[in-house]
Amino acid sequence: MKKPVIIALDFADDFECIEFLSQFPKDENLFVKIGLEMFCQFGYPFVRSLRNRGYNIFLDLKLHDIPNTVRRTCEMIAKWDVQMLTVHASGGAEMIAAAKEGLDGTDTKLLAVTQLTSLGQVELANELQVPLQSQDYVTHLAKLAYDNGADGVISSALEVPLIKEATGEDFLCITPGIRPKSAQVGDQKRVATPAKARVLGSDGIVVGRPITQADDGYVAYQNICKEWNK
Numbered sequence: 001m002k003k004p005v006i007i008a009l010d011f012a013d014d015f016e017c018i019e020f021l022s023q024f025p026k027d028e029n030l031f032v033k034i035g036l037e038m039f040c041q042f043g044y045p046f047v048r049s050l051r052n053r054g055y056n057i058f059l060d061l062k063l064h065d066i067p068n069t070v071r072r073t074c075e076m077i078a079k080w081d082v083q084m085l086t087v088h089a090s091g092g093a094e095m096i097a098a099a100k101e102g103l104d105g106t107d108t109k110l111l112a113v114t115q116l117t118s119l120g121q122v123e124l125a126n127e128l129q130v131p132l133q134s135q136d137y138v139t140h141l142a143k144l145a146y147d148n149g150a151d152g153v154i155s156s157a158l159e160v161p162l163i164k165e166a167t168g169e170d171f172l173c174i175t176p177g178i179r180p181k182s183a184q185v186g187d188q189k190r191v192a193t194p195a196k197a198r199v200l201g202s203d204g205i206v207v208g209r210p211i212t213q214a215d216d217g218y219v220a221y222q223n224i225c226k227e228w229n230k
């Protein structure tokens, strides 16, 4: 699959979301992320309706629970034909392996979230009391995910070279925290432009507000794709 620009559909309601999507040509082969905000409101029927439009789906549920619960949840999601699913790497080795087991027999890529891109070095040290540099913590979690069967991780683009070195070139690094030069950073801390993410080796970028809150979402998307594919 071509390295995707994944649009994070973080909207307050489905009407706003569908109106946003109506700006895009019908044959535009979109890769969209359904996160907790939309999934909590509209659940699986919403996932199915977007899949039926032909979109690739990244279901971002960031599962984090005991292994048995995560495995059983993944067994259910395995029937949904989604292309990517997230769990938190900090759920541990057994939980990651259980998630993979639950997805057995599907093409759904299991991605483990490392250190959220909204957390910087200060939050890692002071709030989470993790005595490591961000890049070492992220690499450690990526290796844990790799060793326990995940297909890839979610990290900032900044850590991609280290993750690839610690795991393998084929281990997917999907990177949110993407901000074109002109965009506001907002609550993100570890950010990169689309061009920088490409140079650092990201396998796909996740972009929300710079597209969904732009005056013209389709133009914003096209500009980001141009920068990403240059």
Ligand SMILES: O=C(O)c1cc(=O)[nH]c(=O)n1[C@@H]1O[C@H](COP(=O)(O)O)[C@@H](O)[C@H]1O
Residues within 6 Å of the ligand: 008, 010, 033, 035, 060, 062, 086, 113, 115, 116, 117, 118, 154, 155, 176, 177, 178, 188, 206, 207, 208, 209, 210
């Ligand atoms: O798992 C994610 O997708 C994710 C992980 C992470 O570390 N940081 C992060 O921003 N995300 C998601 O990526 C999207 C980023 O949105 P924007 O900040 O609006 O571009 C949001 O939907 C977040 O939930």
